[in-house]
Amino acid sequence: MNIGIVAGGPENALASLISYRKDIDIWIGADLGAFYLLKNQLPIHIAIGDFDSIDKDKKELIQQEADIFREFPMEKNETDLELAVEAALSYHPASIFLFGVTAGRLDHELANIQLLYRLLEKNVRAKIIDHKNILSIYKPGQHKVTAKNTELISFIPLTPSVEGLTLQGFYYPLENYTVTWGSTRCISNQLINEQGTFLFNDGILIMIKSTE
Structure with a gap:
């Protein structure tokens, strides 16, 4: 439901x-x-x-x-x-x-x-x-994301840090990165195609899909 x-x-x-x-x-x-x-x-x-x-x-x-x-x-x-x-x-x-x-x-x-x-x-x-926005949050693990090529995708830690963040299928890929409060490293990314994957090991992660 x-x-x-x-x-x-x-x-x-x-x-x-x-x-x-x-x-x-x-x-x-x-x-x-x-x-x-x-x-x-x-x-x-x-x-x-x-x-x-x-x-x-x-x-x-x-x-x-x-x-x-x-x-x-x-x-x-x-x-x-x-x-x-x-x-x-x-x-x-x-x-x-x-x-x-x-x-x-x-x-x-x-x-x-x-x-x-x-x-x-x-x-x-x-x-x-x-x-203009769709905001969701995630626990550690591997997650699929779909988006139009006009949508921007940003990742922001809800906890003080999110460890081991890897982005696959994104214009700006990332491998085993620790993103912390105050970092803008993961703002305004995009998918190369209509589907991508993100995964991380620890923390709680916010994902925001936005249109200009």
């Missing part, structure tokens, strides 16, 4: 939700994200959050359209997105796609990236997707 969570980040940075319609089984809207689902004529299986980002009329519309509506107080220990992630995990999904979680407040954005690590620890595949 694949779950799409839409949060209330800036609408102009939102990926095309319609293009993911066939990939997602359950849609969850976090706060304003539930209204984004309505605007894109997508189902709201769960609407969740404190709904402090929308007016009364929009909130009532969401209540009417959502299969499940869960409202929380504004003063709480979790962000609306974390509440949505918890709701998603109750379905034991294989994958979670996060939309509307970038291009807004930087503190939220950094916390949202760390939510991916939490999902990784639960063996749930997860991605952050916006109009």
